[in-house]
Amino acid sequence: MNFPLRNNNRNNKRNNFLSRGVYITVGIVCVLIASNFLFPNFNRALGYALSKPVWFIRDSALSSGGNFFAYFSSKSVLHAENLALKDENTSLKLKSYDYDTILSENQELKGILRKNTNRLLARVLSKPPQSPYDTLVIGSGTSEGISTGDRVYLSDTVVIGTVTSVTSETSLVTLFSSADQKITGENTRTGVSFEIIGKGASNLTLTVAKETDILWGDTFIHPAISSEVIGSIYYIDTESQTSFKTAYLRIPANMSSAKWVFIDKVSR
Amino acid sequence: MYSLSKSCYNSAMKIAWVRIITDICIFIGVLTLPWWLSVMLLMACIIYFPLYIEALFLAFLFDTLYATQYEFPQIGLLIATMILLITMFVRTRIRN
Numbered sequence: 001m002n003f004p005l006r007n008n009n010r011n012n013k014r015n016n017f018l019s020r021g022v023y024i025t026v027g028i029v030c031v032l033i034a035s036n037f038l039f040p041n042f043n044r045a046l047g048y049a050l051s052k053p054v055w056f057i058r059d060s061a062l063s064s065g066g067n068f069f070a071y072f073s074s075k076s077v078l079h080a081e082n083l084a085l086k087d088e089n090t091s092l093k094l095k096s097y098d099y100d101t102i103l104s105e106n107q108e109l110k111g112i113l114r115k116n117t118n119r120l121l122a123r124v125l126s127k128p129p130q131s132p133y134d135t136l137v138i139g140s141g142t143s144e145g146i147s148t149g150d151r152v153y154l155s156d157t158v159v160i161g162t163v164t165s166v167t168s169e170t171s172l173v174t175l176f177s178s179a180d181q182k183i184t185g186e187n188t189r190t191g192v193s194f195e196i197i198g199k200g201a202s203n204l205t206l207t208v209a210k211e212t213d214i215l216w217g218d219t220f221i222h223p224a225i226s227s228e229v230i231g232s233i234y235y236i237d238t239e240s241q242t243s244f245k246t247a248y249l250r251i252p253a254n255m256s257s258a259k260w261v262f263i264d265k266v267s268r
Numbered sequence: 269m270y271s272l273s274k275s276c277y278n279s280a281m282k283i284a285w286v287r288i289i290t291d292i293c294i295f296i297g298v299l300t301l302p303w304w305l306s307v308m309l310l311m312a313c314i315i316y317f318p319l320y321i322e323a324l325f326l327a328f329l330f331d332t333l334y335a336t337q338y339e340f341p342q343i344g345l346l347i348a349t350m351i352l353l354i355t356m357f358v359r360t361r362i363r364n
Contacts, residue, residue: 015360017318017319017356017360018356018357018360021319021353021356022353022356024319024321025321025324025349025352025353025356026349028321028324028325029324029345029346029349032324032325032328032342032345033342033345036328036331036332036341036342043332044332044333046332047329047332047333048333050329051299051329051333054295054296054299054300055299055300058299058300126299126333126334129301129302129303130298130299130300130301130302130303130306130334131303131333131334132303132304132330132334132344133334133335133336135334135335135336137333137334164336165336172334172336174336178336
């Protein structure tokens with residue numbers, strides 16, 4: 001019985017392709033990592049310069065084409081939506097009376113306690129579904145006086161993270177919910193402070209002894225002169241066999257729909 | 269002979285153009301699509317194209333844009349490298 005001889009030429013070709021591919025890959029990876037260590041800011045600035053036009057085109061396309069599908073909604077759906085919006089509007093009006101009163105009082109108190117509030121409005125260029133690390137890219141940088149460590153707010157009282165990297169025109173904001181970020185949060189109901197750890201996707205966790213007084217819906221604030229909301233508890237896991245329980249918090253806003261943020265410049 | 273080399277040249281150019289257009293699409297995808305969708309597209313390209321080195325640059329861009337400086341900032345690049353090397357190894361072991 002005859003067996004065909006093994007095709008050594010073909011095997012050599014394959015091995016050559018593999019070894020050449022490995023050399024090229026490893027070489028490129030080394031160059032990229034070295035460049036990141038040698039010129040970190042240059043790489044970041046170049047990346048943002050390349051990305052900014054795409055982000056602007058996407059935003060303008062979404063804002064102009066956002067109402068396209070509204071033309072195809074049926075009459076009954078629109079009617080139901082209209083009624084729901086009217087109800088919501090009534091309840092929001094009632095809430096806004098309280099809100100206006102509390103806000104003016106809050107502003108007065110802030111004015112007394114911290115005279116140089118220095119807030120900037122910045123456009124969000126890229127946000128969590130695009131970023132796997134729970135970071136935001138905003139369209140303001142050192143040219144507008146932003147520096148690392150500045151606090152970032154979603155509204156007047158909701159604090160969401162800090163600026164961790166700045167270029168001249170853009171900044172990278174790390175959210176408190178970014179993996180392994182640690183912050184101190186104070187329970188507004190009991191006044192007790194805890195260490196809260198980021199878990200990604202706008203979630204944070206808090207591990208405490210089972211006897212600790214925390215409940216679903218408890219709100220946590222950043223301990224500062226003014227109240228800055230970090231998040232509220234939406235689930236408490238007490239099933240585990242250990243003597244601890246884990247509370248899960250969520251940032252009180254949908255980060256994927258955030259278009260603007262406020263930067264509180266640290267006064268230097 | 270001339271027509272053979274010309275047809276080879278044409279098919280090579282066609283492959284190159286497909287690859288360039290795919291690169292541009294993936295670049296726009298990395299910037300606009302949710303990260304898990306971009307990762308799936310990148311993996312599909314790594315499997316489809318032989319030696320898809322562009323994946324390294326796109327993963328590097330991913331890390332440069334979104335990763336914070338406090339942790340090791342090249343996680344995306346390392347994962348892309350591993351997937352690329354594994355795909356190359358498997359590709360050379362499968363008979364066409």
